[in-house]
Amino acid sequence: MKFKKKQASTKQSIPTASLPDIIFMLLIFFMVSTVLREYDIKVQYTLPSATQIEKIDNKRIVTYIWVGRDGRVQIDDNIVLIPEIQNIAAKKRRDVPQVIMSLRIDEGSRMGIVTDIQQQLRKGDALRINYSALQKL
């Protein structure tokens, strides 16, 4: 008895007509999830390291405060003076009530400046903070 290979009657090609749509879907996903806002960091700093660190998942509610080696303070692309922080923090708190202030402070800074910034944040009612740190190996 002769065996005959069964042949499917459909066309033997993958339909590519919907390919652009699939790619567009991917594209839109990435466009939505991308946060393009990147800051121009004007201060030099090295973060301290710690073992018990946590991740902040939601980037959109975070405001960064940089403190450089020379003691300059930067918030959102601007170098600010310490007494100005209160108003900035209050404004951030009004805009995003669950705001997290992430402090990116140079590891060699003195605690005096850190305490001053914290006092300003308290007056501005932005109480959730995060000491940015790297994973200690």
Next chain:
Amino acid sequence: MAMLRKRASRDVQIPTSSMADISFLLLLFFLVTTTIDVDTGIGLVLPPPVEETDIVKMDPDRIIKVLVNAAGDVLINDELASLLQIHEIVANKLRAKPKMIVSIKTDRETPYRVYIGALDEIKQAYNALREEYALQTFGLPLKQLTKEQMDEVRENVKQSISIAEPERTR
């Protein structure tokens, strides 16, 4: 002279075959520019601002005072210790009396890295307690707990770290 209008051929169509390529390029651009680096650090909630008049005096027995000076020396409830001993001493004190508040205070001249080190040590003490609690109640280490169990551990071993009110300098 009669003007003759030129006719275009019938089926005018935009070629769509390159659409996929164009969107691929866009996709690649977004893929490259997306940064997925997450911010990591030690989270803390600052105390609300208080007037000088209504500062609450706490019962000294309920506070573990951690003082750090500029040289990196540590004083825990008036006993001298080193930075690396903090987690052990604090954990022991918390085991004896679980509801204690850890208060951390530094000198203005203390380097930030020392402060973070001390804070990290205190967090380690709490982590050790949570690990013990998890083993006792669920018989599992912290990392293998489910989310609900983790919440329960967090609820029962609460972190209460307080940043001491800075003193007025005149």
